[in-house]
Amino acid sequence: xxxxxxxxxxxxxxxxxxxxxxxxxxxxxxxxxxxxxxxxxxxxxxxxxxxxxxxxxxxxxxxxxxxxxxxxxxxxxxxxxxxxxxxxxxxxxxxxxxxxxxxxxxxxxxxxxxxxxxxxxxxxxxxxxxxxxxxxxxxxxxxxxxxxxxxxxxxxxxxxxxxxxxxxxxxxxxxxxxxxxxxxxxxxxxxxxxxxxxxxxxxxxxxxxxxxxxxxxxxxxxxxxxxxxxxxxxxxxxxxxxxxxxxxxxxxxxxxxxxxxxxxxxxxxxxxxxxxxxxxxxxxxxxx
Amino acid sequence: xxxxxxxxxxxxxxxxxxxxxxxxxxxxxxxxxxxxxxxxxxxxxxxxxxxxxxxxxxxxxxxxxxxxxxxxxxxxxxxxxxxxxxxxxxxxxxxxxxxxxxxxxxxxxxxxxxxxxxxxxxxxxxxxxxxxxxxxxxxxxxxxxxxxxxxxxxxxxxxxxxxxxxxxxxxxxxxxxxxxxxxxxxxxxxxxxxxxxxxxxxxxxxxxxxxxxxxxxxxxxxxxxxxxxxxxxxxxxxxxxxxxxxxxxxxxxxxxxxxxxxxxxxxxxxxxxxxxxxxxxxxxxxxxxxxxxxxxxxxxxxxxxxxxxxxxxxxxxxxxxxxxxxxxxxxxxxxxxxxxxx
Numbered sequence: 187x188x189x190x191x192x193x194x195x196x197x198x199x200x201x202x203x204x205x206x207x208x209x210x211x212x213x214x215x216x217x218x219x220x221x222x223x224x225x226x227x228x229x230x231x232x233x234x235x236x237x238x239x240x241x242x243x244x245x246x247x248x249x250x251x252x253x254x255x256x257x258x259x260x261x262x263x264x265x266x267x268x269x270x271x272x273x274x275x276x277x278x279x280x281x282x283x284x285x286x287x288x289x290x291x292x293x294x295x296x297x298x299x300x301x302x303x304x305x306x307x308x309x310x311x312x313x314x315x316x317x318x319x320x321x322x323x324x325x326x327x328x329x330x331x332x333x334x335x336x337x338x339x340x341x342x343x344x345x346x347x348x349x350x351x352x353x354x355x356x357x358x359x360x361x362x363x364x365x366x367x368x369x370x371x372x373x374x375x376x377x378x379x380x381x382x383x384x385x386x387x388x389x390x391x392x393x394x395x396x397x398x399x400x401x402x403x404x405x406x407x408x409x410x411x412x413x414x415x416x417x418x419x420x421x422x423x424x425x426x427x428x429x430x431x432x433x434x435x436x437x438x439x440x441x442x443x444x445x446x447x448x449x450x451x452x453x454x455x456x457x458x459x460x461x462x463x464x465x466x467x468x469x470x471x472x473x474x
Numbered sequence: 475x476x477x478x479x480x481x482x483x484x485x486x487x488x489x490x491x492x493x494x495x496x497x498x499x500x501x502x503x504x505x506x507x508x509x510x511x512x513x514x515x516x517x518x519x520x521x522x523x524x525x526x527x528x529x530x531x532x533x534x535x536x537x538x539x540x541x542x543x544x545x546x547x548x549x550x551x552x553x554x555x556x557x558x559x560x561x562x563x564x565x566x567x568x569x570x571x572x573x574x575x576x577x578x579x580x581x582x583x584x585x586x587x588x589x590x591x592x593x594x595x596x597x598x599x600x601x602x603x604x605x606x607x608x609x610x611x612x613x614x615x616x617x618x619x620x621x622x623x624x625x626x627x628x629x630x631x632x633x634x635x636x637x638x639x640x641x642x643x644x645x646x647x648x649x650x651x652x653x654x655x656x657x658x659x660x661x662x663x664x665x666x667x668x669x670x671x672x673x674x675x676x677x678x679x680x681x682x683x684x685x686x687x688x689x690x691x692x693x694x695x696x697x698x699x700x701x702x703x704x705x706x707x708x709x710x711x712x713x714x715x716x717x718x719x720x721x722x723x724x725x726x727x728x729x730x731x732x733x734x735x736x737x738x739x740x741x742x743x744x745x746x747x748x749x750x751x752x753x754x755x756x757x758x759x760x761x762x763x764x765x766x767x768x769x770x771x772x773x774x775x776x777x778x779x780x781x782x783x784x785x786x787x788x789x790x791x792x793x794x795x796x797x798x799x800x801x802x803x804x805x806x807x808x809x810x811x812x813x814x815x816x
Contacts, residue, residue: 199628303491307498312787314753315780316506318772323510400634404754407636408769422640431648431655439644443637454632468700 189385193463200459206452210445214269217262224256230263231255231416251438252428260416265445267417271333271402272449276395278337283344283394284387290345291352292375302349305342313339314404321405327413336401343397344390351386355379385464392457396450403446418442481803484813488799492792499788500781504557507777508550514775515540518571543569544778557781567785568778572770578782581767586749588658589763592679592756593748596686601741603687604694609730611695612702613721624699630692636754639685643758646681653681656760682759686752690744697740701733735806739798746794749787 193200225235233253240250248257290301320335321327355361364374405411406419421442430439462468515537541547545556545568560566567578611620647655658678663671714724753765760766764783771779803810
């Protein structure tokens with residue numbers, strides 16, 4: 187916790203990222219309050235609720251799209267889905283990564299060799315083709331399945347980061363001291379290592395979330411998103427399907443990628459802020 | 475014997491890890507795709523029926539014939555052993571669905587040049603620019619423009635190239651109609667070494683290359699900058715300054731040279747990963763490279779084509795990193811000593 191407040195105080199990047207992300211999450215939370223009065227009690231992904239291509243009006247503030255959906259609702263629900271899938275997949279990937287990386291780094295020996303070899307093997311496999319293959323065959327593409335599939339190949343990065351940190355922390359004098367004084371493995375893990383590892387877990391989480399969102403957009407772009415929802419990536423796919431490039435539907439074409447860029451930017455700034463706080467050399471400090 | 479030769483042990487270890495990783499990655503991918511609940515042969519035969527208006531009825535013989543053609547007959551283990559045998563002994567990746575009966579290796583060779591052109595040029599541009607910009611950004615870290623450059627790079631570094639590509643297509647392709655947005659060249663020119671064709675090719679590659687360069691350049695700038703900043707406290711730099719050397723000289727001979735080794739290593743790894751790197755950019759521009767081929771192969775579950783491209787990509791990534799691992803102790807005496815004393 188002190189790590190977060192200190193980073194907040196010292197890093198403008200971190201503050202910028204947190205504020206932007208907080209605003210986006212807040213919008214995603216109150217989104218139903220805005221779109222429920224417009225579309226009533228149906229799924230935002232449901233086509234044909236309104237006639238197609240209605241101009242903007244009091245009822246549909248941004249008009250309707252080529253599937254007869256309210257465009258404002260598209261954006262709000264798309265933001266919800268993208269954030270939900272990203273954070274869920276990021277959380278899953280980080281959890282697996284932390285557990286694997288921790289065991290690998292703390293136990294060492296043969297187990298470590300086996301785990302790190304497996305991690306390295308997964309890192310070499312080009313993930314995107316496999317994600318697409320899996321998404322093509324799963325019978326029901328709910329948001330949860332998409333998040334699971336995306337998480338499948340994002341945990342090895344987190345595992346590698348955590349392993350490296352655990353290995354260097356194991357050598358620290360305070361851990362040695364705890365060992366000499368006869369504390370058990372579990373006590374050392376929970377009182378000496380985990381608290382110091384937390385910043386790196388957070389960094390891995392932010393990275394994994396960005397990675398998961400990039401992967402989700404990649405899948406959605408070619409028309410393979412979750413079938414029960416609408417995401418920002420899917421909106422880009424729809425827009426190009428409606429010939430938005432040639433018809434000049436700029437709102438539909440530009441806003442989804444712009445919001446995505448904003449999300450990536452916020453997460454990157456949060457990450458960079460934390461990294462710079464932990465490793466001042468990334469900023470302007472020189473020396474060995 | 476190995477105990478007395480730590481360097482030899484290091485080399486053998488790296489080579490063993492290289493082979494193990496390639497085998498592991500290949501095996502996982504192979505079984506993952508074959509275990510998917512899909513039946514590519516059935517859809518293939520149905521497509522044939524449609525094509526020939528059912529003048530030929532697709533009997534079980536036909537299904538079996540194509541299963542054999544594509545290496546999908548027998549148990550999974552038999553398929554696996556047969557595939558490995560064909561690849562290693564006969565250098566044959568099998569026929570492809572999407573371009574039947576062209577062998578996958580021929581298909582890959584047709585596409586490889588385009589991907590190498592696209593990725594090779596992008597990587598070369600962004601590496602050279604990134605090193606130079608990173609050098610000045612690190613050296614003059616207190617200047618205002620250096621901070622701006624760094625922050626812009628941080629912002630760009632995590633944005634996927636396909637999103638940048640989308641914006642470029644919209645503004646420069648459609649809005650201003652300056653650059654073409656589809657394909658690698660205009661169809662009216664004959665492919666070959668003639669000026670109109672080469673101009674058309676370069677013209678078509680401007681947008682995809684810019685998209686990839688913008689994103690990867692940011693990463694090179696950031697990594698070079700932090701390498702340089704780490705150097706700045708070193709005694710030999712103060713000494714060089716005290717000697718009265720010109721800043722430009724110090725930057726080139728003491729700064730850039732020291733950043734070169736780690737960045738050349740990273741360059742080799744990037745080149746290795748280039749083959750499957752920017753698949754979606756190729757798809758977006760309908761660029762006839764390996765990525766676009768792979769994305770079509772997946773849609774038809776063309777196992778031979780998928781495995782061929784993935785295998786090539788795994789192989790190039792691993793080979794690049796093996797070469798680096800083997801060269802590093804030769805180039806850098808510090809690392810050699812560290813290995814020898816371990």
